[in-house]
Amino acid sequence: MRVLCLHGKGTSGTIFRSQTSSFRAHLSDEDIEFDWVDGPYPTGPAAGIDVFYGPPYFSFCDGNSLEAIRASYTWLSEYIAKNGPYDAALMFSQGCWLGSSALLLHQDETPDLPPPFKAAIFVCGGPSLFVLEELGFHVSAKALERDDDSRRALESQADSSAIQRQGADRWTGLSSLGAGVSVEELQKEITCPFRISIPTVHVYGSKDPRYASGVHLSGICDPEKRRDFDHGGGHEIPRTDFVSRTIAESIRWAIAQGTAKG
Template identity: 45%
Template sequence: MRRSDRDAHDATATFRKLLPDTYEFDFVNGPFSDGPAAGIDLFHPPPYYKLYEQLTLESLQQGYKWLLAYINENGPYDAVMCFSQGCSMASSLLLYNQSLYPNSPPLFKAAIFICGGVPLDVLASLGVEVTAEARDLDRSSKVALQQQASTEAILRNGRERWGSGLNDYSTYQTEGFDKRGMVFGIDVARIPRQMKIQIPTVHVYGAKDPRFPASVTMAQFCDETVRRTFDHGGGHEIPRKRDVSETIAELVEWCVLMATEGE
């Protein structure tokens, strides 16, 4: 959110170096200028961009139009890889596209989501019951993220800022969600299979990220037979530790292999 292609390039560099040379990446700036996301100005100078002006259905629609035009002009793309705000845009676009055009080919063959979720208003518009618990957690986690990712928090606490002030989800059991029922205020057991994103997906999130619930919830809207998840153990970030980078690279390769199998 409110980043630039330079930031995305640098943040993913460690695990991208471990991928085959045949992989090509196109880092895209959003169409709208903005101020920096919390703490980003410490590491990257302006300009900063965003994919939509506000997190409303109308603003998202404008973002979809821009993204679809970009894909038509510069694509096609085999996969989409996104972080934070990009996950909101890509996941909701995939869900809407599948709902409106169930017999059409998907926009992408695979998707890699990192530290992001699908907007609750999008789920509600698709007929999902969004409880007050889900709304409250969504609001409080966004506030906590702004506090923990702020410049002040970085300078004061460094990496220790993650996990302070909100739950640490490191002991949260993320397996078997599909059959459990209520998960962070959403009854995932009632999600129809035809609503779920059918392409292979990878979901990378951190147990110390205040937005952990959003990431985990979004994974439940993807077909579990072609879905992989990974908790990198950190916050709202892409850790550059060797073991984390190796795991993410392996998951990206798995996702692409699943998407291109039989071609």
């Protein structure tokens, strides 16, 4: 089995490999080849990442526009054509944004062709709202507000100074916007003309400022083919035994579901 691995913005394939080592240790009995690709655009470090990892750092997108997203999709499509096929994709943060955009654009534009990968594991990431609106999804004003506020909150809570002052306590999520809002209510903030149809796993943390974005991504995927797991932390992959085993089991499930019909 081959798994394409898409890292977060301002990190790298090597960093992503380190970040996932704890749960991948529980997959050692599986015949899985992980492809740790670097994004095509050199960039500065993600907030706080330089406290733990040195350069180089990369991004999958040059800018924040629909045109830039489509350029990233073209790059990913060419990479998969050259280096694939892949049974699944494992993604974190910006990687989720790219992978979900690729699936949505493919499903809208070339639905008769096989998808870029057969199963998807999304960790601490959400969809591109630019792509959703382009494809006819209705994104509510509240979802747009949460997206803007959460990006600013992530920069603040992930910053190196916050790490040094507060450690894990820096993760406070978006309590002012998310208090009392259920997963079901968040998922209803985006109306779907269609949904991502392959098996998906959604791993997000209730203390992550981008929590709502992860829930929004879950909501645009087929509810009969998805699994959700709240790891309880921030914008990170906790290394506790329970979290690691749960993510590993979810990956086994996704790959098995995705490859069941070939």
